[in-house]
Amino acid sequence: MNKVLKNNVVKQILNPSSLVTLLAILAAFLIGGLLIAFANENVQTTAGYLFARPGDFFLAVWNSVFGAYDALFRGSIFNYKAIDSVGMIKPLTETLAYATPITLAGLGMAVAFRSGLFNIGGTGQIIFGAMGAAWVGFSFDLPAIIHLPFAVFAGVLAAALFGGFVGFLKAATGANEVIVTIMLNYIAGLLLFYVLTTPLFQAPGATNPISPEIVASAKYWRFMGDSFRINASFFVMLAMVAAVWWLLNRSSVGFQFRALGHNPSASKVAGINIGLNYVLVMAVSGALAGLAGTSQVLGAEKFLTPSVAASFGFDAITVALLGRSKPLGVLAAGILFGALRAGAVIMQANQKVPIDIVLIVQSLVVLFIAAPPLVRFMFGMSRAAKKAVTA
Amino acid sequence: MKRSFKTSIALSVFTLISLWLSVTAPAGTTLFSFNAGKELFAIPDFEIPVAGASWIVFLVLLVVTGFSWWLSIQRKKTPLWLTGIFAFALVQQVLVVLFVGQMFPVTTTLQGSLALAVPLIFGALAGVLSERVGVVNIAIEGQLLAGAFASALITSITHSLTLGLIAAAISGALVAGILAIFSIKYVVDQIIVGVVVNVLVIGLTSFFYSTVMARDLIALNQPERFDQINIPLLSQIPIIGPLLFSQTLIVYLMYAAVAVVYIALFKTRWGLRLRAVGEYPKAADTVGIKVYRTRYISVMLGGALAGLGGAFFTLGAVGSFSKEMTSGAGYIALAALIFGRWNPLLATLAALMFGFAQNLQSVLSIIGSDVPSQFLLMLPYALTIVAVAGLVGKVTGPAATGKPYIKS
Known part of the structure; x- marks a missing residue:
């Protein structure tokens, strides 16, 4: 990877243009709507006699798209059709419950991006965080005041070491962190599957790969009651948003990180220890992703399973890009994608729109924000687009 | 030194x-x-x-x-x-x-390894064509998956294996086209595009699998499969006969693809130009080579090859499409590409080795060995890290890979 490109990437990520961001999200939802309509059975039937009764067709399109996005809204923000107040507010808490690990891991990716490193290894680091936290969580029986911090610390440490190893490899041998983190994601996934079949991690008597339940003293407090998945890790996440902001904008370590991201050669000349900073950046990045893993295993779920990282690793990359790698931006993007995840569950159940539509919308959003000229072109601002391409 | x-x-x-x-x-x-x-x-x-x-x-x-x-x-x-x-x-x-x-069945183990390696080889060739011209191809996974989906769908509908293969190649090329447009025209970072395109393809194929295919699996997801073609005489040579000359059409296409890519890349004028664009686009531009056009063509040709590799999953091996069925093969192909140092022949060897490791795992589980299968499955990934860390010689890709070219 060359330095010029790195600069370019950092600039691309940081380039603030809220209008383009909004339009990119809008465009992604529009395309998502088209796909929903296209795959809808009623739409397909009415398309058969489109010219005889075009009204039916357009009504079917409207119903399918409106139905889907209405379900998405009811599943993620406010369920106005619920019978009681608990049912009404539950969607919002689900959104925040999903947003917690996504934002935490997203902050990790953001720290790496700002420092000019491409951490694609969120998945692996989340897995290591979850493994460390889960093991302490179900193996010991301690007072809650030390058990939870101990479990969280174990997860964060495991993930930080796992991430830091990538930084070390880069510093010592020049190994490209993109390739290494991609490969480590798969290694971590296979390792997780393996340990869940050994007595060390597998629940006694279980035939499937699942750990014993986390002891109550190591669980994040579910402050809205046990039927809500939202838990104290939400506040940990908010604290981390502030902490990462402080780290990047106010601390001298963060200054070195950013200097590295802008120009590694100049940083070196200025006396910054590049190798050490590679290790530090990746360790901090991994630690934050690991925290996301602890939030999953000690909070939202109560067991360690092979699917603990779900798609959070990819979500983390997308929220870091959408949030322009700035802590508050990552938080906003994390809540948006958390809402998508939460709402998609209801959308799948009520409207039979497969949950995969989330992946489509998410990846389109990222593709569009990365290519502002394309968005301007789509919304008819093509003269500006032409200028941007040729300039 | x-x-x-x-x-x-x-x-x-x-x-x-x-x-x-x-x-x-x-x-x-x-x-x-x-x-x-x-x-x-x-x-x-x-x-x-x-x-x-x-x-x-x-x-x-x-x-x-x-x-x-x-x-x-x-x-x-x-x-x-x-x-x-x-x-x-x-x-x-x-x-x-x-x-x-125990007995170690050499020939059948190698046969199984080759079967697992076929999509990896196609994928690695796609990577060679793309990265040699200067575009990082993380999107091999997406190209394979698109090929698998399109070939299953089209062959089920038309009952034509040829059309299925063509559809696979076209869809692979289209996915590569997205990669190309975003990284060449819109100068988006190629790694970001690659990662995102993979997920986009997973999303699209899974979405249409659940909504369209699943409605009528018999009509839409039951493609014919290629028959084994035994080459007279050659197929009866011990070991290499059953291994190499008693295969389906896709495998024979793979042999041809390896040879053609190698020769085209290193023995033709076209290949020289392609590599020039990947090493030093400015110099290539100066002598009149059209950098953008060369990049588009090469990346999309690669995508078409990866699409064919995807067709092997459905028309060559399993016989139907399932969600995310490539399950990381694209990333192993990427690993083979790097391990093979961006050389089509070495990458093919690496892919064969990775296929062998994967297949050994299933042979071992049949004889009831207590070696955890996960560790053999990890091998390709671990070896790639060893390779990029420079422990087995220096691994350097084409100089301009990952760098957008902006004509001034």
Whole structure:
């Protein structure tokens, strides 16, 4: 990877243009709507006699798209059709419950991006965080005041070491962190599957790969009651948003990180220890992703399973890009994608729109924000687009 | 040249592992069987005493390692073929130890390995064509998956395997086209585009699988499969006959693709231009090579090849599409590309090796070995990290890979 490109990437990520961001999200939802309509059975039937009764067709399109996005809204923000107040507010808490690990891991990716490193290894680091936290969580029986911090610390440490190893490899041998983190994601996934079949991690008597339940003293407090998945890790996440902001904008370590991201050669000349900073950046990045893993295993779920990282690793990359790698931006993007995840569950159940539509919308959003000229072109601002391409 | 002991150190570590295997080698013999059933003449099975074979391998490794140290001290590189002999011998030892008291079916294991390697090889070739011209191709996974989906759908509807293959190639090329447009025209970082395109394709294929295909699986997801074609005479040669010449059309296409890509890349004017664009686009532009056009064409050709590899999943192997069925094969293909140092032939060898590791895992689970299968599955990924860390010689890609070219 060359330095010029790195600069370019950092600039691309940081380039603030809220209008383009909004339009990119809008465009992604529009395309998502088209796909929903296209795959809808009623739409397909009415398309058969489109010219005889075009009204039916357009009504079917409207119903399918409106139905889907209405379900998405009811599943993620406010369920106005619920019978009681608990049912009404539950969607919002689900959104925040999903947003917690996504934002935490997203902050990790953001720290790496700002420092000019491409951490694609969120998945692996989340897995290591979850493994460390889960093991302490179900193996010991301690007072809650030390058990939870101990479990969280174990997860964060495991993930930080796992991430830091990538930084070390880069510093010592020049190994490209993109390739290494991609490969480590798969290694971590296979390792997780393996340990869940050994007595060390597998629940006694279980035939499937699942750990014993986390002891109550190591669980994040579910402050809205046990039927809500939202838990104290939400506040940990908010604290981390502030902490990462402080780290990047106010601390001298963060200054070195950013200097590295802008120009590694100049940083070196200025006396910054590049190798050490590679290790530090990746360790901090991994630690934050690991925290996301602890939030999953000690909070939202109560067991360690092979699917603990779900798609959070990819979500983390997308929220870091959408949030322009700035802590508050990552938080906003994390809540948006958390809402998508939460709402998609209801959308799948009520409207039979497969949950995969989330992946489509998410990846389109990222593709569009990365290519502002394309968005301007789509919304008819093509003269500006032409200028941007040729300039 | 600066002295570098990285390779020697790595070889020493593996020699120590070999020593440990030899010391702890169980008593008994391992039976190697070579016959698949329809050869002209049979190669007799032979039994190998585990301990004896282990020590012989260890001695070979010791000699190679010693030679490597001597070369390092002389400031010379350890040649690749020497590392190759080393790896081959070590694999033999591991096999003998793993299959102690059992039969190791050489021919059928190799057959299974080739089957697993076919999509990897196509994928790696796609990577070669794309990265040699200067575009990082993380999106191999997406190209494979798109090919698998399109070929299953089109062959189910039309009952034509040829149309299925064409559809696979086109859809692979389209996915590569997205990669190309975003990285060439919109100058978006190529790694970001690659990662995102993979997920986009997973999303799209899963979405249409659940909404369209799942509604009528018999009409929409039950494609015909390619028949095995036995090449007369050649297919009856022991070992290589059943392995190489008793295969489906896609596999024969794969042989052709490897040869064509290699020759095109290194023996034709077109290949020279392509590589020039990937190494130094500005110089290529100066002498009149159209950088953008060369990049688009090469990336999309690669995508078409990866699409064919995807068709192997459905029309060659499984016979129907399922969600995320490529399950990381694209990333292993990427690993093979890097391990094979962006060379089509070496990448093919690497893909075969990775296919062997994957298949060995299933053979082991059949004989009930207690070696955890996950560790063999990890092998391609772990070896790639070893490779990019420079422990087996220096791995450097084409100079301009990952850099957008902006014509001034």
